[in-house]
Amino acid sequence: MTEKTRVPVVEGFFTESGADGQPHLLGGRCPRCGAYFFPKQYSFCRNPACRSTELDDVELGNRGRLWSFTDNRFAPPPPYPALDPFEPYGVAAVELAEEQMIVLGQCARGTDMGTLRAGQEMELVVEDYFETPDEVRRVWKWRAVR
Amino acid sequence: MSDHDVVVLGAGMHPWGKWGRNFVEYGVVAAREALADAGLEWRDVQFLAAGNTMRNGYPGYVSGSTFAQALGWQGVPTSSSYGACASGAMAIEVGRARILAGLADVVLVVGADTAPKGFFGPLPGERPEDPDWLRFHVLGATNPTYFGLYARRRIEQYGASPKDFAAVKVKNSRHGLTNKYARYRKEFTFDEIDESPVVADPLRLVDICATSDGAAALVLASTEFAARRDDTSRHVRIAAVSTVGPTYPNTYLDMPDIATDSAVGASLPERSFRDAIAHAAYEEAGLGPEDLDVAEVYDLSTALELDWYENIGLCAPGEAEALLHSGATTLGGRIPVNPSGGLACFGEAIPAQAIAQVCELTWQLRGEAGERQVDGARVGLSINQGLFGHGSSVIVTR
Numbered sequence: 001m002t003e004k005t006r007v008p009v010v011e012g013f014f015t016e017s018g019a020d021g022q023p024h025l026l027g028g029r030c031p032r033c034g035a036y037f038f039p040k041q042y043s044f045c046r047n048p049a050c051r052s053t054e055l056d057d058v059e060l061g062n063r064g065r066l067w068s069f070t071d072n073r074f075a076p077p078p079p080y081p082a083l084d085p086f087e088p089y090g091v092a093a094v095e096l097a098e099e100q101m102i103v104l105g106q107c108a109r110g111t112d113m114g115t116l117r118a119g120q121e122m123e124l125v126v127e128d129y130f131e132t133p134d135e136v137r138r139v140w141k142w143r144a145v146r
Numbered sequence: 147m148s149d150h151d152v153v154v155l156g157a158g159m160h161p162w163g164k165w166g167r168n169f170v171e172y173g174v175v176a177a178r179e180a181l182a183d184a185g186l187e188w189r190d191v192q193f194l195a196a197g198n199t200m201r202n203g204y205p206g207y208v209s210g211s212t213f214a215q216a217l218g219w220q221g222v223p224t225s226s227s228y229g230a231c232a233s234g235a236m237a238i239e240v241g242r243a244r245i246l247a248g249l250a251d252v253v254l255v256v257g258a259d260t261a262p263k264g265f266f267g268p269l270p271g272e273r274p275e276d277p278d279w280l281r282f283h284v285l286g287a288t289n290p291t292y293f294g295l296y297a298r299r300r301i302e303q304y305g306a307s308p309k310d311f312a313a314v315k316v317k318n319s320r321h322g323l324t325n326k327y328a329r330y331r332k333e334f335t336f337d338e339i340d341e342s343p344v345v346a347d348p349l350r351l352v353d354i355c356a357t358s359d360g361a362a363a364l365v366l367a368s369t370e371f372a373a374r375r376d377d378t379s380r381h382v383r384i385a386a387v388s389t390v391g392p393t394y395p396n397t398y399l400d401m402p403d404i405a406t407d408s409a410v411g412a413s414l415p416e417r418s419f420r421d422a423i424a425h426a427a428y429e430e431a432g433l434g435p436e437d438l439d440v441a442e443v444y445d446l447s448t449a450l451e452l453d454w455y456e457n458i459g460l461c462a463p464g465e466a467e468a469l470l471h472s473g474a475t476t477l478g479g480r481i482p483v484n485p486s487g488g489l490a491c492f493g494e495a496i497p498a499q500a501i502a503q504v505c506e507l508t509w510q511l512r513g514e515a516g517e518r519q520v521d522g523a524r525v526g527l528s529i530n531q532g533l534f535g536h537g538s539s540v541i542v543t544r
Contacts, residue, residue, distance in 0.1 A: 009284055010274045033411030035395070039404070041275070047412050048394050067399070068302065070294030071347035072286060077267035079283040091291050093399055100409035102399050104285055113347065118302035139284060 009129050009137045013039055016126045016138070018059040023126045025062070025103065025140060028055030036060065036099040060103070062124035063145070064094040067102050071113040081130035081137070092142040094122045108143035121145040150430065151383040152245045153372035154542065156184025156365035157505040160258070162329040162358045162492045169202050170216045172361035173209075173258030176498075177217060180254070180363035185375070188217050191365075192250040194224045195241035197233035197257035197497030200269065209497065213256050231444065232389065232532030233257060234362070234500030235540060239387045241366050251371040257497035258361035265289070266357060278402040278533070285404060289446070290354050292401045294346030297449035301348060304464040306452070308348045310471075312339040314448035315352055315490055317476050322487015324517045327502075329358050330491045353448040358493030362502035382511040384504070386430035386541040392419040401533045420457040423537035424529055428459075431541040435459030438481055439523040440510050442503040444530030444538075445488040455483070458529055477518060485510060485518045500538045503528035507542040 008014060018024035028040035033050035038060060045052040075086040090107030107113065108125050122142040129139035158179025160172035173196075181188060196209035205212040210224025227236035234257040241253035265288045268278040281287040300306040319334040334352060342350035372381055392400070393415035395407035400419065417425055428434050435458060443454035452466035460481060461469045469475060475483040486492070486506040489499070507526035509515045529539040 010280070013284075030411065035411045036408035039280075046394065046407070049412060068295040068299040070291055070298055070349075071344070072288070072291055072294070073344050073347070074265075076282055076286045076288045077265050078270075079268070079272070079279060080286045081283070082286075089286055091285055091287055091295065093295050098410075101397065101406045103405040104281075104287060104399070106285055118299070 004131065004134055004136045006136045006138055009139045014126065014140045015059065022062055023124050023140065024059035025124065027058055027060045029058040031056055036101060038101065038103055061096050061098050064096040064103070064122055066116060066118050066120050066122050067093040067095045068118060069093065069107065069113065069116050083130065092116070092122060094142050105140050105142040108141045111144065116144065150246060151369055151385055152242050153367045153369055154364055154382050154384060154504070154508050155186065155367045155372060155375070156180040156182070157508040158183055158363045159327045159502060159505055160361040161327045162360035162495060164263070165359045167260065167359070169199055169258040169260040169359070169361070170205065170212055172260070172359060173213050173256045173363070174216050176258065176361035176363035177213060177254060177256050180365045184365035186252065186365060189220050191222055191252050191254045193241060193244045193253045194222050195237040195244070195253060195255045196224065196226050197237040197501065198226050198228040199259045199497050200228070201262060202260055209256070229389070229536035229538070230532030230534060231494070231496055231530050232500060232536035232538035233497040234502070235387065235389055235530070235538030236536070238364065238366070238384070238501065238504065238540060239389050242384060242387055245366060245368045251368045253366045255364040255366060255501060256361070257499070257501045259495040259497055260359045261357035261495060263357070277404065281402045281404050287404065288346070289401060290346040290349060292399070293354060293447035293450060294349050295399065296453060297349050297447060298347070300449055300452060304467070306449070306467050309336070310452070310467045311349070311353055311448040312336050313470055314445065314451045315339055317470070318445065318484050318488045318490035321477055321485050321518055322491030325487050325491065328487045328491040329356070329493050349447055349449065355446050355489035356493030358495045360492065360495035360498050360502070362498040362505050364501055364504060380512050382508050382542050382544045384540060385433070385543045386427040386539070388423055388427035388430065388537055388539040390422055390426045390537040391535045393422065400535065419535070419537070420453070420531060423531060423539050424458040424527070426537070427527065427539040427541050431543070433525060433541060437525050438527050440485060440507065440520040440526040441481065441483045442486060442488070442506050442526070442528040443483055444499070445484060445490055446494070448490070451483065451488070454529060458527060477520065482520045485515065485520055500528065500530055500540070503530070504540050504542060507540070511542055511544045
């Protein structure tokens with residue numbers, strides 16, 4: 001029996017090993033006005049005061065401050081790949097200092113939701129998310145920095 | 147009184163519930179009720195502006211002609227608008243613009259929905275380029291997930307508590323008790339709310355609005371047409387419709403996005419998106435929060451009602467809990483909010499909801515709201531926000 005291939009849940013949204021060997025979200029940065037975009041989504045800048053038609057590919061900072069968080073206790077409808085039996089999961093909104101934007105992610109497995117507080121430092125991790133018959137899909141998550 | 151006024155001649159609804167029938171049937175009931183209220187016939191209507199529903203197939207995407215066919219083809223031109231929860235306001239705005247441009251004297255506005263049970267989900271298929279698909283697949287970020295994030299933010303930022311949120315539910319459940327159009331007519335106690343299961347912490351099931359079937363309709367007319375009617379004593383005016391969008395960079399986390407705009411390289415807008423929705427309405431009407439007698443705000447969650455108090459200028463940021471506990475926003479208080487019972491008592495019938503808010507304001511300003519009447523109401527404001535950057539606010543005066 002061969003081991004399943006590990007692939008990102010969506011192509012091009014994150015790297016497990018960036019320039020510094022750490023996981024990073026992958027976004028766009030406007031070479032003209034400096035704005036960041038995640039996901040990169042388009043090939044042009046959305047700042048209405050900037051007419052740049054290109055965006056550089058960049059790794060976003062992998063640490064930030066917790067803006068808010070919530071613990072989800074009911075299974076969402078598809079296309080959420082709910083495990084059976086369903087497991088509650090946290091969702092965190094984290095402010096990236098350099099990029100000046102908030103990015104959502106699930107909370108890392110084992111996060112004690114009761115101990116989280118806005119303003120605390122969070123770091124990006126990549127974890128197994130769900131499995132298909134021949135693949136393990138991976139996703140980014142936010143974990144409290146201990 | 148501005149040059150931009152149009153008159154509400156009629157308002158009508160189909161009761162909210164989980165009736166399981168075709169949304170068109172509800173819309174026709176609401177439309178006929180609004181026409182009867184206006185003392186007009188369907189053939190008197192010169193334009194039909196409708197709000198779309200995304201979960202009822204093609205007829206839902208062409209809602210204007212769907213209702214025109216169901217009411218009986220009479221040649222009337224139609225529009226079919228979609229702006230998620232703001233679809234109804236968008237339809238009102240299209241109809242109003244038609245009147246103000248001098249292209250119609252009488253416009254019928256209709257919104258109706260048949261909603262599935264449980265969480266709203268995205269349309270099927272595998273579409274990573276669709277933010278609505280993405281947030282469900284990659285994060286499990288349902289609408290209540292965002293409501294939970296906003297509610298937790300109030301706790302972390304302002305020291306609010308789940309008990310404050312429950313107090314909104316207690317208030318709204320009392321307000322809606324005798325509203326014949328409301329789906330839930332049951333008074334909630336703090337103990338009952340405590341027993342409700344947590345959906346997206348800190349919010350419980352009863353903190354979050356249900357998904358409902360329902361329909362609402364308005365008959366709008368030019369001031370000239372309205373002045374020629376026999377009885378003008380029941381006429382109220384739409385003094386402003388705000389359907390503004392966000393200004394870049396929008397650094398507040400809005401559904402269904404998984405990230406905000408970056409503030410790098412741009413100065414922040416003067417107002418947050420939600421503040422800007424109300425501001426545009428006040429500017430157009432030449433009125434301010436101090437002029438309001440009644441408000442209908444979009445309580446998708448109990449905590450969100452508190453956010454709206456601040457966005458519409460009833461109090462400063464962080465003071466909504468104190469305003470609520472002062473009794474000011476309860477019937478009998480200085481500025482009752484959601485006398486209809488709000489989404490807490492209705493649940494959400496997406497394209498109908500913003501229209502239903504204006505129906506309630508119409509009845510309040512006419513003095514026809516019965517046991518939930520706000521005494522002497524002369525100015526009312528409705529507000530809500532639709533996914534993907536749709537503002538929705540209407541100011542009604544008499």
